[in-house]
Amino acid sequence: MRIHIEFARLAYGEQVMRCTNRPVEMVSDLLCMDGEYEKAHKWIALAIAKRQGDPDIIRGLLAYFFSNYTGKPNLQRRRYLIEQIENRRLHLKDCSYEMLAGTCLSWDHVFQLCGKSFNPTREKERVRKIFDELMAKKGEGSSWPSKTDLMS
Amino acid sequence: MAKQDRSDELKDFLSSEQEASSEDGFFRDLFTTFEQWRRNPHLLETSGCPSEETLRAYIAGELPDRLTFEHEEYFLHYLAGESPEWTKSEVSLHALICDSCSESIQTWRERAQRQPKKKFWERPERIVAFDISWKTTFMQVSVVVLIMLLNWWPVAIGYDVPHGIIDNGAIKTKL
Numbered sequence: 001m002r003i004h005i006e007f008a009r010l011a012y013g014e015q016v017m018r019c020t021n022r023p024v025e026m027v028s029d030l031l032c033m034d035g036e037y038e039k040a041h042k043w044i045a046l047a048i049a050k051r052q053g054d055p056d057i058i059r060g061l062l063a064y065f066f067s068n069y070t071g072k073p074n075l076q077r078r079r080y081l082i083e084q085i086e087n088r089r090l091h092l093k094d095c096s097y098e099m100l101a102g103t104c105l106s107w108d109h110v111f112q113l114c115g116k117s118f119n120p121t122r123e124k125e126r127v128r129k130i131f132d133e134l135m136a137k138k139g140e141g142s143s144w145p146s147k148t149d150l151m152s
Numbered sequence: 153m154a155k156q157d158r159s160d161e162l163k164d165f166l167s168s169e170q171e172a173s174s175e176d177g178f179f180r181d182l183f184t185t186f187e188q189w190r191r192n193p194h195l196l197e198t199s200g201c202p203s204e205e206t207l208r209a210y211i212a213g214e215l216p217d218r219l220t221f222e223h224e225e226y227f228l229h230y231l232a233g234e235s236p237e238w239t240k241s242e243v244s245l246h247a248l249i250c251d252s253c254s255e256s257i258q259t260w261r262e263r264a265q266r267q268p269k270k271k272f273w274e275r276p277e278r279i280v281a282f283d284i285s286w287k288t289t290f291m292q293v294s295v296v297v298l299i300m301l302l303n304w305w306p307v308a309i310g311y312d313v314p315h316g317i318i319d320n321g322a323i324k325t326k327l
Binding site for chain 1: 178179180181182183185186213217218219239240241242243244245247248254257258261262
C-alpha cells in the first residue's frame with residue numbers, strides 16, 4: 001500500500017510536468033493516504049505553484065529535478081537528450097522520468113526545453129512558501145487543505 | 153578538436169552533476185524512493201515487465217497518458233498491485249527500476265530516430281486519410297453525375313416537359 005501511494009505521487013509529479021491538467025483536488029486524498037503528508041504536500045505545492053504562476057516554469061523546474069535527482073548519471077543518454085533538445089525535437093509534454101533520468105541537464109538546457117529562462121532559486125522559494133502554508137494549515141488542525149485553499 | 157569537444161562535454165556533465173548534488177535536499181527527498189526501488193525491485197509489486205509491444209507503443213507515444221488510479225474501477229486493482237493496462241507513467245517509472253526495459257527503450261528509440269522518415273504515401277495515417285478522401289471524392293462525383301442525369305434526362309429521351317421550357321439542359325418554369 002505504502003509503495004503504491006509513493007508510486008502514485010511520482011506518477012502525479014510526471015503528469016504535472018507534462019501538464020496533463022489533472023486537478024490536484026482529484027488526487028489530493030490519494031497522495032497522502034499512506035500518511036506521508038510532507039511528501040504529498042511537496043507535490044501538491046508544486047501543482048499549486050504551476051497553477052498560480054507560469055506553468056512552463058514549474059514544468060521546467062520538475063524536468064531539472066527528474067534529470068538530476070533520478071537515475072544513475074548516463075552520458076550516452078544525456079548526449080541523446082541534448083541533441084533532441086537542441087534540434088527542438090523534444091517538448092515538455094513528451095518528457096518522462098525515463099527520458100530524463102540520469103541526464104544531469106544544466107539549467108541552460110532546461111530553459112531551452114521549456115522555451116523560457118527563469119530564476120530557479122526564486123521559483124523554488126515560491127514552492128517552499130506554498131508548502132509551508134499547506135503545512136501550517138495542516139498544523140492548525142485541518143486534516144487536509146480544503147478545496148478553496150487549493151483553488152486560491 | 154573532437155577530443156576537446158568530448159572533454160568539454162564531460163566537464164559540463166560533471167559540473168552539472170556536482171551543482172545538482174550540492175543543492176538542498178528539500179526537493180531531492182521526493183525522489184529518494186527510486187534508489188530504494190532500484191536496490192529492492194521486489195518492493196514494487198508490479199506484474200512483471202511490459203511486453204515488447206507495450207514498450208514500442210510507449211516510444212511511439214501511443215500509450216494512454218493518464219493516471220491508472222483516477223478511475224474508480226481501476227483504483228482497487230491499483231492498490232492490489234495490478235494494473236489493467238500499462239499507462240505512459242507506469243512504463244516510465246518501471247523503466248527507471250528495470251535496467252533491461254530501460255536499455256531496450258533507449259536502443260529502439262535511437263534506432264527509430266536514425267531511420268529515415270517514411271514518405272507521405274507510406275505512412276499508415278496518410279494511407280487512411282487518402283483512402284477516406286478517395287471515397288469522399290468518389291461519392292461527390294457520383295452525386296454530381298446523378299444531378300446531371302436527373303437534369304438532362306428529358307433531353308436525352310426527347311420528352312416534352314408539359315409546363316416548362318428546356319433550355320440548355322435546365323428546366324425553367326413558365327411564368
